[in-house]
Amino acid sequence: MCVRPIPLKRTDHETGLWEIVDIPCGARLASVCAPCAEKQRKLRMQQIREGWHLTTDPTDAITVETPADEVKALVLDRCQLVFDREEAVKAADPTQVARLDVAIDLLDEQLSGMRVRGTLPSPADPASPRRTRSTRRRQDTTDLPRLPVDSRTTGKVYTTPDGRKVQPSTLLTITLDSYGPVHTGSRTRRGKVHPCQCGHLHHPVDPALGTPIDPDTYDYRRAALDAIFFAAGLDRFWQNLRRAAGLNLQYAGAVEMQKRLAPHVHYAMRGTLPKALLRQVAAATYHQVWWPQFDVQVYTVAKPPVWDHTAECYTDPTTGEPLQTWAEALDALDDEDAEPAYVLRLGKIDARGITHGTKDAERSVRYVTKYVTKDLAEQADPSSATQKAHYDRLHEELATLPCSPTCANWLLYGVQPDKAKQGLTPGRCSGKVHQRKTLGFTGRRVLISRQWSGKTLKDHRADNAAWVRTVLAGAPEGDALPTDTAVDRHRYSFAMVRNSDPGVPDLQVRIMRAIAQRELWRRQVYQAQQPPDPVPATGTSALALAA
Numbered sequence: 013m014c015v016r017p018i019p020l021k022r023t024d025h026e027t028g029l030w031e032i033v034d035i036p037c038g039a040r041l042a043s044v045c046a047p048c049a050e051k052q053r054k055l056r057m058q059q060i061r062e063g064w065h066l067t068t069d070p071t072d073a074i075t076v077e078t079p080a081d082e083v084k085a086l087v088l089d090r091c092q093l094v095f096d097r098e099e100a101v102k103a104a105d106p107t108q109v110a111r112l113d114v115a116i117d118l119l120d121e122q123l124s125g126m127r128v129r130g131t132l133p134s135p136a137d138p139a140s141p142r143r144t145r146s147t148r149r150r151q152d153t154t155d156l157p158r159l160p161v162d163s164r165t166t167g168k169v170y171t172t173p174d175g176r177k178v179q180p181s182t183l184l185t186i187t188l189d190s191y192g193p194v195h196t197g198s199r200t201r202r203g204k205v206h207p208c209q210c211g212h213l214h215h216p217v218d219p220a221l222g223t224p225i226d227p228d229t230y231d232y233r234r235a236a237l238d239a240i241f242f243a244a245g246l247d248r249f250w251q252n253l254r255r256a257a258g259l260n261l262q263y264a265g266a267v268e269m270q271k272r273l274a275p276h277v278h279y280a281m282r283g284t285l286p287k288a289l290l291r292q293v294a295a296a297t298y299h300q301v302w303w304p305q306f307d308v309q310v311y312t313v314a315k316p317p318v319w320d321h322t323a324e325c326y327t328d329p330t331t332g333e334p335l336q337t338w339a340e341a342l343d344a345l346d347d348e349d350a351e352p353a354y355v356l357r358l359g360k361i362d363a364r365g366i367t368h369g370t371k372d373a374e375r376s377v378r379y380v381t382k383y384v385t386k387d388l389a390e391q392a393d394p395s396s397a398t399q400k401a402h403y404d405r406l407h408e409e410l411a412t413l414p415c416s417p418t419c420a421n422w423l424l425y426g427v428q429p430d431k432a433k434q435g436l437t438p439g440r441c442s443g444k445v446h447q448r449k450t451l452g453f454t455g456r457r458v459l460i461s462r463q464w465s466g467k468t469l470k471d472h473r474a475d476n477a478a479w480v481r482t483v484l485a486g487a488p489e490g491d492a493l494p495t496d497t498a499v500d501r502h503r504y505s506f507a508m509v510r511n512s513d514p515g516v517p518d519l520q521v522r523i524m525r526a527i528a529q530r531e532l533w534r535r536q537v538y539q540a541q542q543p544p545d546p547v548p549a550t551g552t553s554a555l556a557l558a559a
Contacts, residue, residue, distance in 0.1 A: 013526045013530060014036035014037055014045055014047055014526075015045055015046070015047060015523065016037040016039070016048075017035065017036060017037065017519075017522060017523070017526065018035050018036075018037055018508075019032050019033070019034055019509050019510075019511065019516050019522070020033050020034070020035060020506045020508060020509065021506065021507045021508075021509050022504050022505070022506055023504065023505045023507070024503060025502075025503055025504070025505065026503055032509065032515065032516055032517065032522075034526060036048050036051075038052075039052075040384075040385070041385060041386065042385040042386060043386070043387065043390065046385075049385040050385060052384075053381050053384050053385050055472055055473065056266075056381050056384060056469075057377050058472055058476075059460065059464070059465055059467070059469065059472055060264045060280050060377050060380060060381065061377050062467070062472075063262065063282070063464040063465030063466075064181050064264070064280050064282060064366075064368070064377070065179065065180075065181055065368035065369075065373070066165075066166060066282065067166060067179055068166065069163075069164060069166060069463070070165070070463055070464075070465060079127075079128065080127070082126070086119055086122060086123055086126075087123070089119060090116060090123075093112055093115050093116050094116065094135050096108075096112055097113070097116070097135055098135075100112060113135075113136045116134070116135065116136075117134075120132065120134070143342065145300075145302060150298065150300075150355075153295075153296050153298060154295050154296045155296065156252055156255070156256065156293065156296040157255075157256045157289070157292070157293075158255045158256060159256065159257070159258030160258060161254050161255060161258060161259065161260060162258055162259045162260065163260055164259045164260065165259065165260050165261070165262045165282060165463050166179070166282065167179055167180070167181060167282055167283020167284050168283060168284060178367060178368075179283075180284050180365045180367050181281060181282050181284065181365070181366050182280075182284050182285070182363050182364070182365060182366065183278070183279070183280060183363070183364045183365075183366050183380075184263075184265075184278070184279040184280075184281050184290070184361070184362070184363050185276065185277070185278050185279070185362040185363075186246070186249065186276060186277050186279070186294070186359075186360075186361050187270070187359050187360045187361070187362075188235075188238050188242065188274050188276065188358065188359045189238070189357065189358070189359035189360075190359065191230055191231040191232070191234055191235045191274075192224050192226065192229055192230035192231055193209045193224070193225045193226070194222055194223060194224050194225060194230075195209075195210060195214055195218070195221050195223055195225060196208050196209075196221065197214035197215065197216055208225075209225060210225050219395060219396030219398060219399055220396070220398055221271050222271025222272040222273070222392070222399070222402070223272075223401075223402045224272075227401070227402070232405055232409045233413075235273070235274060235409075236406060236409040236413055236452050237356070237413065238274070239274065239410075239451060239452030239453050240410075240413065240445055240452045240453075240454075241301060241354070241356045242267075242356070242455065243453065243455025243456070244299045244356070244455075245298075245299040245356045245357075245358055246277060246455075248297055248298070248299050249293065249294065249358060250263065250461075252293050252297050253290070253293050256289060256292075256293050257285055257289070259283070260463065261282065261283065261461075262281070262282045262461045262463050262464050263280065263281045263282070263459065263460075263461050263464070264279070264280045264380070264458075264460045264461070264464050265277050265278050265279035265280060265380060265458075266278060266380055266381055266383065266457060266458050266459070267388070267453065267455070267456075268383045268391070269391060269451070269453075271392060273389070273451055275388070275453045277459070278379065278380045279380075279459070280366075280376065280377070280380055282464075284365055285363075290361055290363050291361055294361040295358075297357070297358050298355050298356060298357050299355070299356040300352040300354075300355050301352050301353050301355070301356070302345055302352050302353070303352075303353040303414070303417070304336075304338075304341035304342070304344070304345070304353060304422075304425070304427050305353050305425070306413070306414055307353075309412070309424045310424065310426040311329075311424050311425075311426070311438070312424070313412065313424070313438055313439040316329070316424065316438045317329060317335055319434045319435075320334070321434075325337070325428060325432065326423055326432060335426055335427060335428045336426060336427050336428065337427075337432075338422075338427065338428055338429060338430040338431075338432070341427045384457060384458060387449050388449065388450055388451065388457065389448065389449050389450065390449075403448075403451075406451060406452075407446075407448055407451065410445060410446055410451065411439055411446050412424060412438070413445070414429075415441060415443040415444075415445035415446060415454075416445075417429060417430035418430050418431055419441050419443060420436035420437055420439075420440065420441045421438050421439065421441055423436060423438045424438045424439075480537060483537055483540045484536060484537065484540050
């Protein structure tokens with residue numbers, strides 16, 4: 013049961029009565045609410061399990077609704093107004109342009125209240141020019157095989173020597189490159205410990221595991237930058253892999269933190285591919301960061317650039333010269349000889365075939381989701397002085413690196429950030445990249461492709477609730493549900509209340525009441541699943557048989 017339930021006041025408009033009901037907090041981290049986090053993890057396991065070994069492509073349950081005649085008429089009127097506005101702009105009639113802008117805004121307000129998808133751009137907003145980059149591949153990378161991508165999402169079917177048809181899938185692990193030797197305690201399949209490069213055999217709980225053997229030569233800057241752009245590199249990897257395989261590969265995975273404080277990811281991939289092809293694509297995958305160069309710090313955190321109120325820009329604290337603006341810095345990248353500020357490359361890749369219905373498949377599902385209830389850096393929480401020093405050194409590097417075009421740390425490298433304003437403090441950016449709980453990684457923890465199972469988490473919750481209602485109704489599994497299970501949404505109204513409001517029971521009382529209710533539900537479901545009692549073949553009553 014949820015240990016942090018949210019109390020709501022539910023009012024029945026038919027009877028006029030009200031009561032306090034609790035809803036789960038829905039936390040995804042065990043440190044916040046362990047029961048809710050475990051429920052979320054089991055739902056993710058169900059989603060991965062159902063979509064991993066599909067033999068047919070999932071059907072898209074989302075249907076595009078045909079627009080109503082009223083919507084079509086409003087869109088046509090808006091198109092005419094936009095055309096008239098363009099004519100007014102050419103005729104240099106600002107009064108007519110202002111009137112048409114008001115009319116277009118009124119139509120947009122009407123469209124926002126109707127069943128339409130997406131939004132239309134406002135002609136009054138100036139369109140910002142889009143910078144384009146060449147798609148030519150780098151010369152220092154291997155060739156990338158490419159095939160026309162088919163819409164098929166299922167893998168290849170194999171025939172075993174005994175004539176059985178199997179369609180295995182893949183457990184894929186992607187790890188970043190090494191930044192220097194670290195203390196390791198890897199074991200063989202028989203439990204034998206491999207010696208570390210330092211010459212010692214480390215215990216599995218040795219506090220030195222994952223820390224650099226020589227911290228002075230460890231490349232902390234590259235480790236920090238790889239963590240920042242790791243999510244973009246994963247997206248690029250799946251784009252390249254789909255083009256190399258020639259089919260729409262589907263995946264479900266979760267990002268974890270290694271003991272050396274580098275993120276890596278475990279994927280459940282539908283279908284199988286040759287390991288040589290996977291390694292080739294991983295070696296040919298890279299992500300270029302087209303930002304101004306930030307390899308050398310021009311200023312320090314103690315003496316950063318200052319804001320000039322007259323010029324409304326940041327200037328050199330000594331000479332008073334304005335810093336290069338963000339637009340000027342990007343203009344320098346339009347040169348043909350310009351190089352990206354950083355290039356991310358993937359490291360080692362490991363793939364293993366998984367057969368549906370085996371114990372290994374279930375273990376792999378648990379392996380992929382084992383850390384989704386923990387914060388990214390929670391399982392790598394330092395416990396020794398050596399680990400704390402490694403943790404602090406990596407966080408110190410992240411504190412001065414830019415995380416986005418608007419990051420205040422650009423001032424340290426002589427560039428004004430995009431949309432610069434007064435009050436930016438280098439080294440104090442509040443972006444998630446610089447926080448200790450993320451250590452640079454700010455992408456999604458759980459990575460699910462769109463056609464994995466054809467269902468969202470909401471759909472899986474609805475399936476589970478439908479199964480419970482079917483069992484309680486006494487119908488065979490898969491039969492149609494009774495129609496009287498629908499709830500009148502207009503009968504009840506809900507309002508937020510506080511734990512300290514009058515009429516709200518204590519938290520302990522509400523939790524005990526919820527436990528009792530949950531136990532009652534479990535007994536009802538258990539009894540509904542039991543086979544019915546046998547009926548005597550004759551009409552003799554039980555009392556006559558007892559006599």
